[in-house]
Amino acid sequence: MQYISTRNLRFVLNEVLDLSKIRSFEAHEAFDHDATEMTLDAAKQLADQHLFPFYREMDKNKAYYKDGEVHVLPEVGESMRTLGAGGWISALWNYDEGGQQMPSVIGNAAGLIFQAANGNMAAYSFLTTGAANLIRTFGSDELKERYLAKMAAGEWQGTMALTEPQAGSSLSDITTYYEENEDGSYNIKGQKIYISGGDHNATENVVHLLLARQKGGPKGMKGVSLFVVPKFLPTDDGLKDNNVTTAGIYGKMGQKGYVAAHLMYGEQGPTKGFLVGEEFRGLNCMFQMMNEARIGTGIMAAGSASAAYYASLHYAKERPQGRHPGNKDVNAPQVLIAEHADVRRMLLFQKAVVEGSVHLLLQSSLYEDLSKVSEDPAEKERAHLLTELLTPIAKSFPSEYGNESVSTGMQVLGGAGYCDDFPLEQIFRDIRVNSIYEGTTTIHGLDLLGRKMMMKGGKPVEYLMQEVQGTIKLAMANETTRPLAETLAKSLGGVKQVMDHLMGIARTEDPKVFLADATIFLDYFSLHVIGWLWLKEALVAAKTLPAAEGQDDTNFYKSKVATARFYFNYIFPKVSAHKRTLLATERITLETGADLLV
Numbered sequence: 339m340q341y342i343s344t345r346n347l348r349f350v351l352n353e354v355l356d357l358s359k360i361r362s363f364e365a366h367e368a369f370d371h372d373a374t375e376m377t378l379d380a381a382k383q384l385a386d387q388h389l390f391p392f393y394r395e396m397d398k399n400k401a402y403y404k405d406g407e408v409h410v411l412p413e414v415g416e417s418m419r420t421l422g423a424g425g426w427i428s429a430l431w432n433y434d435e436g437g438q439q440m441p442s443v444i445g446n447a448a449g450l451i452f453q454a455a456n457g458n459m460a461a462y463s464f465l466t467t468g469a470a471n472l473i474r475t476f477g478s479d480e481l482k483e484r485y486l487a488k489m490a491a492g493e494w495q496g497t498m499a500l501t502e503p504q505a506g507s508s509l510s511d512i513t514t515y516y517e518e519n520e521d522g523s524y525n526i527k528g529q530k531i532y533i534s535g536g537d538h539n540a541t542e543n544v545v546h547l548l549l550a551r552q553k554g555g556p557k558g559m560k561g562v563s564l565f566v567v568p569k570f571l572p573t574d575d576g577l578k579d580n581n582v583t584t585a586g587i588y589g590k591m592g593q594k595g596y597v598a599a600h601l602m603y604g605e606q607g608p609t610k611g612f613l614v615g616e617e618f619r620g621l622n623c624m625f626q627m628m629n630e631a632r633i634g635t636g637i638m639a640a641g642s643a644s645a646a647y648y649a650s651l652h653y654a655k656e657r658p659q660g661r662h663p664g665n666k667d668v669n670a671p672q673v674l675i676a677e678h679a680d681v682r683r684m685l686l687f688q689k690a691v692v693e694g695s696v697h698l699l700l701q702s703s704l705y706e707d708l709s710k711v712s713e714d715p716a717e718k719e720r721a722h723l724l725t726e727l728l729t730p731i732a733k734s735f736p737s738e739y740g741n742e743s744v745s746t747g748m749q750v751l752g753g754a755g756y757c758d759d760f761p762l763e764q765i766f767r768d769i770r771v772n773s774i775y776e777g778t779t780t781i782h783g784l785d786l787l788g789r790k791m792m793m794k795g796g797k798p799v800e801y802l803m804q805e806v807q808g809t810i811k812l813a814m815a816n817e818t819t820r821p822l823a824e825t826l827a828k829s830l831g832g833v834k835q836v837m838d839h840l841m842g843i844a845r846t847e848d849p850k851v852f853l854a855d856a857t858i859f860l861d862y863f864s865l866h867v868i869g870w871l872w873l874k875e876a877l878v879a880a881k882t883l884p885a886a887e888g889q890d891d892t893n894f895y896k897s898k899v900a901t902a903r904f905y906f907n908y909i910f911p912k913v914s915a916h917k918r919t920l921l922a923t924e925r926i927t928l929e930t931g932a933d934l935l936v
Contacts, residue, residue: 339652341390341645342454344378346693347447350700353878360669360704363711366441370617374444374585377407381448384424385455388417393645396595401538403587408537408597414462415492415540421463422492426452428467435474436490443703446637450696453641458596458768461887462495464634468627469496469547473566476615476623477499484572485545495541497749498627499530499548499567499601502506507622507781512562514603515553516611525565526550526611527604535598537569537584543577546570546601547627549620558616559565564620565611567603581607592767622703632733632776639697639772643740645686646765650747653760654681657751675750684746684903690872691743693901695736697871702728720801727798728867730782735864736778744769783856786863787840788849799837805872806830813873818880818899822906826869829913833866836920837874854928855920869910876902 351374360366362810369377384645392413401410421427421572429445431437452460473481506512514528528550530536537544546567548620570577583602591600603609615623625698659674667719675681705728708721748755748762755762775777806826813823840859844852886892 339390340648342451342641342648343644343693344382344451346696347378347450347700349442349878349894350697350875351447351900352881354874355443355700355703355704357441360441360707360711362543363713365439365711366707368439369441369444377440377444377448377453380424381426383453384420384426384487385451386851388413388420389452389456389459392417392459393680394761394764396456396458397592397768400594400873401587401597403584404662407539408584408587410538410540410597411595412540414459414538414595417459418463418466418492418495420492421452421460422490427463427470428490428732430467431474432489435486441707442705443700443707444701446633449634449637450641450644450699453638454644455641457638457641458593458875461593461596461638462540463492465498465631465820466492466494466496467729468630469498469545471630471667472547472564472614472623475626476564477566481566481612481614485566485568485841488543489545493541494543494545494568495535495538497533497535497544497546498624498903499536501531501532501692502528503531505595507777509549509560509562509624512549513615514548515548516563516565517553519610520596520710523602524550524565524611524613526565526609526854527706529603530601532588533599534833535597536601537582537587537815538597542570543572544582546582547614547624548621549605549624550611552618553794555604558623560618562620562685564614564615567609567613568613571610581605581609590771592764592770613622618869619766628776631730632729633699633706633783635772635775636695636732636734636736637697638775639736639740639769640692640699642765642772643688643695643736643743644692644749646769647692649761649765650688650750651685653751655755681750683904683908684750686901687746687908688743689897690901690905690909693735693875694868694872694905695740697734697875698728698732698868701871719797720729723794723798724801724805726793727786727802730786730790730860731864731867733776734773734779734782734860735868736859737775741769741773750849779860780857783858783860787856787859788853791837802867803830806866809870809874809877813877816877816880819873819877819902822873822876822902825906825910826866826873829866829869829910832917834915836862836917839921851925851928854925856921858916861915862920865910865913865916871908872905 361370365452369724395413399411401408425438428437429440430442433439470486473485478547489496500509502512502514512810516524516526518524548565548567549562552563568580571580583606585600585602588598653673654676657675659675660672661670662673702725705721705725709718709725712718712721744766748766751760754760810823810827813819840852876899879895883895886895
C-alpha cells in the first residue's frame with residue numbers, strides 16, 4: 339500500500355527547489371543529485387521494512403504501564419537501533435561528530451517518508467535527535483562524550499521535558515526546581531507531564547532535556563535553566579538508578595503506541611541533573627529544540643495526511659458505487675466512486691493539502707540550511723528571517739489542514755472509513771494531536787502576528803514578498819499559470835490592507851485587541867504562502883508538460899496543474915472571509931464575557 343509519493347518528493351527537490359546553492363558549500367557537497375536519490379531510496383526501503391508494517395499493530399497492541407514499567411512493542415527499540423545504525427538519527431551532524439552533514443532539506447524529505455510510514459514509531463528516534471542536538475550545541479565536552487554516541491545509535495531515548503500541570507505553553511510558570519551539589523551536579527525536584535517517549539522498556543536509558551528553575555531564584559523566564567536528567571546515571575560501573583519515577587502514562591485518543599508519560603523527579607531519592615549551557619539561559623537553549631520540533635510536528639502531520647490520501651485514493655479507485663446523474667438504467671454497471679465529481683473534489687482537497695504541506699516544509703528546510711552554511715552575511719540573515727517567518731506556518735498548516743484532510747479522506751470511504759478494517763480511523767485519531775504538539779495553533783498565531791511579522795522592522799515579510807512577487811512575475815508570462823498568478827497578486831493587496839489596519843491597532847490600543855484574531859490571521863497568511871508554493875509548482879509543471887507529453891510522467895505534470903487550479907478555486911477563496919473578519923470593527927470575542935458562555 340502506498341503511503342507517500344517519492345515522485346513528488348523528487349519533483350520538489352529536483353525541479354522546484356534550487357539545491358545547487360546548498361551543494362556548492364563544502365559542508366554539503368557530498369549530497370549531489372545521485373546521493374540525494376540514494377538517500378530517498380534508502381529511506382523508503384527502511385520505512386517499508388521497519389516502520390510501515392507495524393503502524394496498525396502499534397494501535398491494537400498499545401503501550402501500557404504495569405508494575406512500574408512502561409511496555410511498548412519490541413519493534414520500537416528495534417526501529418530505533420536500525421535508524422541509529424543507518425546513521426539517520428545523526429544524519430545532519432558534522433563528520434567529526436559521527437554524522438553525514440546531510441542538508442536539512444534532504445533529511446526532512448526522508449523524514450516525510452518515515453513519518454508517512456509510521457509516525458508513531460519514527461517519533462521515538464527523531465525526538466532523540468532533537469534532544470541530542472541540544473547537548474551537541476550547548477553541552478560540555480563531558481556531556482557530549484557521555485551521551486551522544488548512545489543516543490545517535492538509538493540505544494538511549496531522548497526527550498524534551500517541559501510541561502507541568504500548571505504550566506503548558508507558559509514555561510515561565512514552571513515550578514520544578516534545582517539546587518547545586520558540591521560536585522557540580524544539581525538535584526532536581528518536581529514533575530513533568532505529557533512527556534513524549536518519557537519512559538519505555540525498548541531502550542536501556544532515557545535522557546531528559548529538562549527545564550527547571552533555581553530554588554528561591556528569580557521568577558519568570560530569568561530563573562529557568564536547562565539540564566540533562568537521565569533515567570539512569572552512566573557510571574564507570576554501568577547504569578545507576580537516578581530516581582526518575584514514572585507515575586503512569588496517559589491514555590490517548592490516538593498515537594497509542596507512542597508513550598506520553600507523567601514523570602516525578604526526586605520523589606524516591608535524589609535525582610541528579612547536569613547543566614546544559616549557561617545557567618538561567620534554559621529557555622533560550624530550549625527554543626532550538628522547540629523550533630526543530632515544530633518543523634518536525636509539521637512533518638509528522640504531513641506524513642499522516644499523505645498516508646490517508648493514498649489510502650483514500652486506493653479505495654476510491656476500487657470501490658464501485660452508483661451511476662452518474664442522468665443515467666437511470668439500473669442494469670448499467672456501477673461506476674467507481676473516483677468517477678464521481680464530489681469524490682474527486684475530496685481527493686483533490688487531500689492532494690492539495692498534502693503536496694502543499696510537503697513543499698512548505700522542504701522550502702522552510704532549505705532556508706534553514708542556507709541560514710547555517712552561507713558565508714554571505716546578507717544572504718544568511720535573509721534565510722534566517724524567512725525560516726523564522728515560515729516556522730509557525732510550517733507547524734500549523736500541515737497540522738490544521740492535515741486534520742481536515744484526513745477527515746475528508748474518511749468521508750471518501752463512507753462507512754468503511756469509520757471502521758478499523760481500514761487505516762483512516764486510526765490516522766484520524768493520530769493526526770489530531772499535531773495541532774496541539776509544540777504549542778497550540780493559537781500560540782503560533784500569536785507568534786506570527788505578534789513577533790514574526792514585525793521582526794527586524796518587518797524584514798521577514800519584505801523578503802517573503804520579494805520571493806512571491808518574483809514567482810508571480812514569471813507565472814504571468816505563462817498562459818497556463820497567468821490566471822492563478824492574477825488571483826494571488828490581487829489578494830496580496832488585501833494582505834497589505836489587513837496589515838496596515840492591524841498595525842494601526844497595535845500602535846493605539848491594548849495588545850489584546852491587536853492579537854485577538856491572531857489565529858485567523860495565521861490561516862489568512864498561510865493560505866497566501868501555500869498559494870505561492872502551488873503557483874511555483876504549477877509553473878514548473880506547465881513549462882515541463884510540452885516535453886513530457888506522451889511520456890510516463892505526463893499525468894504527473896497535468897495533475898500538478900489541475901491541483902493548483904483546484905487550490906485557487908476551492909481552498910484559497912477562504913481568504914476573502916478572513917479578510918472581512920480581520921478588518922471588522924466589531925470586537926465580539928473581546929466583548930463577549932465568559933459569563934455569557936452558558
